[in-house]
Amino acid sequence: MKILQLKNVYKDYKLENKEKFTALNDINMSFEKGELVSIIGESGSGKSTLMNLIGGLDSDYRGEIIIGEQDLKNFKQKELDDYRKKKIGFVFQSFNLIPHLSVIDNVTIGLTLSGVKEGVKHEKAIALLNKLGLGDQIKKKPTQLSGGQKQRVAIARALINDPDIILADEPTGALDSTTTLQILDILKDIADSGKLVIMVTHSEKVAKISSRIIEISDGKLVRDEKNKDYIPNLQKNDEIYETDLNKNSDINSVIKSELNKEETTQNSQAPNFDEAKIKNKRKNKKNKEGHLSILSALKLSIHNMWASKVKNFLMAIGVSISLISLILMLSFGAGLTGYISDQALSYSSPNVATITKRGSTSIVAPKSFTDEEIADISLNLNEYLESKNSDFRVVTKNEDEYDYNLSYGFSMMTGFGNGSSALAKIIYQPEETEDEEEAKPKECPIFYSYTTPPYYNEKHLLTENSSICGDGQIMLSSAAAKAMGIEKIEDVVGKKVILSINLPELKAPIETEVEISGIVDVSMFSGMLVMYVDYDYLNSRFKENNDSKGLSPTTLYITTNNTKATKLINDYVSTQKELSGSLEEKLVRMFDEMLDTFSIALTIIAGISLAVALIMILVVLYISVSERTKEIGVLKSIGARKKDIKLIFSTESFLVGLLAGITGIIFTLIIGGILTLVFNILIGFAPIKMMWYFFVEALAISIFISVLAGLYPSAKASKLDPIESLRHE
Numbered sequence: 001m002k003i004l005q006l007k008n009v010y011k012d013y014k015l016e017n018k019e020k021f022t023a024l025n026d027i028n029m030s031f032e033k034g035e036l037v038s039i040i041g042e043s044g045s046g047k048s049t050l051m052n053l054i055g056g057l058d059s060d061y062r063g064e065i066i067i068g069e070q071d072l073k074n075f076k077q078k079e080l081d082d083y084r085k086k087k088i089g090f091v092f093q094s095f096n097l098i099p100h101l102s103v104i105d106n107v108t109i110g111l112t113l114s115g116v117k118e119g120v121k122h123e124k125a126i127a128l129l130n131k132l133g134l135g136d137q138i139k140k141k142p143t144q145l146s147g148g149q150k151q152r153v154a155i156a157r158a159l160i161n162d163p164d165i166i167l168a169d170e171p172t173g174a175l176d177s178t179t180t181l182q183i184l185d186i187l188k189d190i191a192d193s194g195k196l197v198i199m200v201t202h203s204e205k206v207a208k209i210s211s212r213i214i215e216i217s218d219g220k221l222v223r224d225e226k227n228k229d230y231i232p233n234l235q236k237n238d239e240i241y242e243t244d245l246n247k248n249s250d251i252n253s254v255i256k257s258e259l260n261k262e263e264t265t266q267n268s269q270a271p272n273f274d275e276a277k278i279k280n281k282r283k284n285k286k287n288k289e290g291h292l293s294i295l296s297a298l299k300l301s302i303h304n305m306w307a308s309k310v311k312n313f314l315m316a317i318g319v320s321i322s323l324i325s326l327i328l329m330l331s332f333g334a335g336l337t338g339y340i341s342d343q344a345l346s347y348s349s350p351n352v353a354t355i356t357k358r359g360s361t362s363i364v365a366p367k368s369f370t371d372e373e374i375a376d377i378s379l380n381l382n383e384y385l386e387s388k389n390s391d392f393r394v395v396t397k398n399e400d401e402y403d404y405n406l407s408y409g410f411s412m413m414t415g416f417g418n419g420s421s422a423l424a425k426i427i428y429q430p431e432e433t434e435d436e437e438e439a440k441p442k443e444c445p446i447f448y449s450y451t452t453p454p455y456y457n458e459k460h461l462l463t464e465n466s467s468i469c470g471d472g473q474i475m476l477s478s479a480a481a482k483a484m485g486i487e488k489i490e491d492v493v494g495k496k497v498i499l500s501i502n503l504p505e506l507k508a509p510i511e512t513e514v515e516i517s518g519i520v521d522v523s524m525f526s527g528m529l530v531m532y533v534d535y536d537y538l539n540s541r542f543k544e545n546n547d548s549k550g551l552s553p554t555t556l557y558i559t560t561n562n563t564k565a566t567k568l569i570n571d572y573v574s575t576q577k578e579l580s581g582s583l584e585e586k587l588v589r590m591f592d593e594m595l596d597t598f599s600i601a602l603t604i605i606a607g608i609s610l611a612v613a614l615i616m617i618l619v620v621l622y623i624s625v626s627e628r629t630k631e632i633g634v635l636k637s638i639g640a641r642k643k644d645i646k647l648i649f650s651t652e653s654f655l656v657g658l659l660a661g662i663t664g665i666i667f668t669l670i671i672g673g674i675l676t677l678v679f680n681i682l683i684g685f686a687p688i689k690m691m692w693y694f695f696v697e698a699l700a701i702s703i704f705i706s707v708l709a710g711l712y713p714s715a716k717a718s719k720l721d722p723i724e725s726l727r728h729e
């Protein structure tokens, strides 16, 4: 029974200069089951070309290569893949085992590509390996085997899908004479079991053992003769391959019936509509069980990654560095923002709305409000509050001298120049001492002068003996207190000092004795020389000095006792061009803007480092593809589809991303922990806030860039030409 026919087959190779080279010239021959055919001929005569055509690795030929009823040339890609997977088994001179897979995984790879279950694969492979005398070698890697053993593994791999045809291109070319005989014996057994075995050989000696010898010379068939002396290995027929594979075991019958099912679906021609539907249904079912599963792809990828674990680990560390910086940056951003807004919150009060003039050159010299402006603001605010159905109304001191809720504040930078020329300073006369130097009065400049906001209470004080300043009193920041040269800041409380204020609008400097009532907590400005004084007290000093022209307020405080009303007032203020919120709010906003700029810069840096990571992964995967060109060729010759190759490589890039992500997260946790510790020791708080979703984001980014980087290499891998890949060294 003819299972393979070649009719007038020509193969032309196109050369670079548009010439063509005819490698096969009018080949006619047919083959039957059970033949052991040797193809001989000089190097370059066209033997491998012929094998590649028969094996479906090359469909670019003239003439007909008929398998069953169909010409190979007319096979669709999918049919061709299936043909290689199910009908053909390749054996190569250089074995072409996949180095990172164990013997058993190498043998089962064809079944893995068909999506056969683990247990089934295993049993079938063990049965074959036992028969080939390799039962005790299944866990070994190819490098741990001898040449003969390798070739037997390759033969097992070729047989695993129970193909009709075994194509062996110089299978004994790399073996010594004893091993050659063993391998030939095995091939003979396979032929005896009813398969067609076609092998290419140089050696006339080897050819003599076969049942038929075909000689090719310069692409032409010059000899095709039966070997009359051929004796089948009949004595071994109790153990021949096909019987066992097809009939004896349940597993085999399962696989066989699956394969047959596919054949029927493929070969049924000109289906009517209903049949097409059924065919589709069957196809879908087959797709599920008939192809490389994601799990198997994962397993293959893990094996390969493990084989080059140092490289992969280093790459993961490289990628994880950009992830670490990304997460840490986000954590710093969140930590700092959180810290600043906490500070701001602790600094203002939910029941006091603060209004300043916008555009006053920020903190340096705030603009002051005139009485008319204050009246206007109060009027407009009340209209707004009414429109928003709030019961709260602003009452100015002019309207009700005892029951007002709009109070004044003043703030100004007073620390220009050096110590003695500051606009505000305190002069402290130390207690009597022998030391002349120490006995001199101390002048301490005040960098920033505030009046006490209405919401200031004990919480804003630093020492137990402090109290909020009233008439004839001031409060100092801890830095200002330390500047007086007294060791303990507690001891500063209660001291009398001269307060000297020399603003341009004053006729003469105000010089007045005041008592220090307390040390005030200015938290984030604790390093600054800050003074607080009561507004009414300061106002009365101004009036005395300045022909009863008082202190013009730079800040308005509206005490609401109702957070909703506070919020409404703040909302209103934010819509007014000429108004803005409190100084703290301004500072927070300024800080936020700084942080935003900083974040943009850091994001750009992170983006660049991620791009570098992406290119790094791309390069490594690209190199990996060229390193594994041969493996890809082998997989294709076994029947791997483009999709399967793509899946294997994409899975690998996914794993790289996952590995890098996990490495990055672990390192970030370690580094973040250390940083938190160091910050706590150095400055008492850690501006690092790690949110769980930063890690999720980093992992997602890592996987995304890896998969993205893997797209090109895996596409390239899937498009490799199998013949060229197999020739690759």
Ligand code: ADP
Pocket (backbone or CB within 6 Å): 013, 014, 015, 021, 023, 041, 042, 043, 044, 045, 046, 047, 048, 049, 050
């Ligand atoms: P062999 O009998 O040694 O296996 P091949 O079938 O490999 O010979 O090659 C047959 C002829 O075809 C050789 O002359 C070879 O140079 C040529 N050939 C093989 N592959 C190609 C190719 N891809 N492009 C051009 N010429 C090729």
Ligand code: MG
Pocket (backbone or CB within 6 Å): 047, 048, 049, 169
């Ligand atoms: Mg060759």
